[in-house]
Amino acid sequence: MAIDWQPSASIETLRERARLLVKVRAFFAQRDVLEVETPVLGQGGSTDVHLVSLHTLARTDKGQRRLWLQTSPEFHMKRLLAAGSGPIFQLAKSFRDGEVGSRHNIEFTMLEWYRPQFTLTKLIDETATLILSLLPSFPGPVVHYRYRELFHTHLEIDPFTTSVEKLRLVAAKRAQMPTQSLANEGRDTCLDLLMSVVIEPQLGQHELSVVIDYPSSQASLARRHQDSDGEWVASRFELYLNGIELANGYDELTDEAEQRARFAQDNAERRRLGLPEVDVDERLLAALEHGMPEGAGVALGIDRLIQLALGKARLEDVLAFSTPNC
Amino acid sequence: MANYSTNEFKAGLKVMLDGDPCSIVENELVKPGKGQAFNRVKLRNLMTGRVGEKTFKSGDSLEGADVMDLEMEYLYTDGDMWHFMKTDGSFEQYAVEKKALGDTDKWLKEQVPYIITLWNDKAISVTPPNFIELEVVETDPGLKGDTAQGGSKPATLSSGAVVRVPLFINQGEVLKIDTRSGDYVSRA
Numbered sequence: 337m338a339i340d341w342q343p344s345a346s347i348e349t350l351r352e353r354a355r356l357l358v359k360v361r362a363f364f365a366q367r368d369v370l371e372v373e374t375p376v377l378g379q380g381g382s383t384d385v386h387l388v389s390l391h392t393l394a395r396t397d398k399g400q401r402r403l404w405l406q407t408s409p410e411f412h413m414k415r416l417l418a419a420g421s422g423p424i425f426q427l428a429k430s431f432r433d434g435e436v437g438s439r440h441n442i443e444f445t446m447l448e449w450y451r452p453q454f455t456l457t458k459l460i461d462e463t464a465t466l467i468l469s470l471l472p473s474f475p476g477p478v479v480h481y482r483y484r485e486l487f488h489t490h491l492e493i494d495p496f497t498t499s500v501e502k503l504r505l506v507a508a509k510r511a512q513m514p515t516q517s518l519a520n521e522g523r524d525t526c527l528d529l530l531m532s533v534v535i536e537p538q539l540g541q542h543e544l545s546v547v548i549d550y551p552s553s554q555a556s557l558a559r560r561h562q563d564s565d566g567e568w569v570a571s572r573f574e575l576y577l578n579g580i581e582l583a584n585g586y587d588e589l590t591d592e593a594e595q596r597a598r599f600a601q602d603n604a605e606r607r608r609l610g611l612p613e614v615d616v617d618e619r620l621l622a623a624l625e626h627g628m629p630e631g632a633g634v635a636l637g638i639d640r641l642i643q644l645a646l647g648k649a650r651l652e653d654v655l656a657f658s659t660p661n662c
Numbered sequence: 663m664a665n666y667s668t669n670e671f672k673a674g675l676k677v678m679l680d681g682d683p684c685s686i687v688e689n690e691l692v693k694p695g696k697g698q699a700f701n702r703v704k705l706r707n708l709m710t711g712r713v714g715e716k717t718f719k720s721g722d723s724l725e726g727a728d729v730m731d732l733e734m735e736y737l738y739t740d741g742d743m744w745h746f747m748k749t750d751g752s753f754e755q756y757a758v759e760k761k762a763l764g765d766t767d768k769w770l771k772e773q774v775p776y777i778i779t780l781w782n783d784k785a786i787s788v789t790p791p792n793f794i795e796l797e798v799v800e801t802d803p804g805l806k807g808d809t810a811q812g813g814s815k816p817a818t819l820s821s822g823a824v825v826r827v828p829l830f831i832n833q834g835e836v837l838k839i840d841t842r843s844g845d846y847v848s849r850a
Contacts, residue, residue: 386697386698434669434699434720435691435693436669436691439691440691511717512716512717513716513718517719524698528694529700531697532692532694532697532700533692533702536694554696556696574694574695581694581695584695
């Protein structure tokens, strides 16, 4: 059988991709946001329980070391912020093992940027402005939703107060999943399932949808605050277009002790689930201890945005070589 | 049979679900940037032909189904069962129940090769060739001169199927029919 050596994207698409990336760089240049390049390899990795990191062995000056391929450039960029870089952006190759599909590729490009002193609201506006500037036609207004409100509207349940038992039943039914396969799952898994399968496909239809006030358990590297109902929520937003998750932003956690506790909590959860633990990034923690300016940051799947801007069906249609073709 | 994990689910893979053999039509990873991964899977139930959607946690697995598609010629029916013979020269015969035959009963013709789907060596479905040539056994007399468009009429074919044909077609003619749509294609 002939070996398929051809690119995943057409050469014409790659030209259009390059044109869009020129626009992205111009957008940030105009706003005095510095382009940086940080390593793909790191001595620490993401402890996120739902991300599978790739790692490799390298012969370093300290002998053989396990180095982690970064799932996003976040840790290195935060070290630059702590060193006084001011606002920075990066188009960074990132790696997430096992993520293969029409919207996923194991190796992908993340557009990530950090804005010291920005509020989350200000960063949401900037993210929406960037997205709209790259789309060939205006998709409609930018509409904000609270996480809780989405569950009320689409599922008539409250994500914070509904019992886990009830959530399991609703999630299994709405996602066409056998009830027993959720029997040992907690609140967040049920919420993720309902969000991904029921709510997400309805977001970003003829509008750019912004979701805020995520459950505090899904804060990841974001701060937490009390919402208008007095509920503790994550200071985090997500942006959706055409039912596709495009960007995830945080009011960044800058407290070293809190960050260390969250990493430890992730690794404890990893042990409980029988997943391999990930080396904690001590250099990031040291940088936070030194002091990182308060501010907001966002990671945007630029491959997905290019896919939407060019009207392509699959992510690989805008990648020179998708992982199965690399 | 082997077990297959969600990351091995590919179109055409045959798996067991709720006791029925199914064929995977489509498998899509659904994963929030922060959160648990799931797979949305479209499956065709090979017993009923119905396509449904299911969600699995990524990493869950299903048992493989011992399903194969074999080419066999139609031989005859004894009224209870429909008999087919493998075309690989083995002369091996399989008897097919009415339920497994399904809608294909109206497209049966001797010596034509069909695809028989076997599950644990038992026939569960019969797929006719995309095009088949059948004789018209009954239709209103053809209208002379009407060879262009305009109008159609029902015609009963030798297999029992009733299809819409152009007005100029006569009894005794052999027609080429698309079995997927049941549409008249041309004179054979």
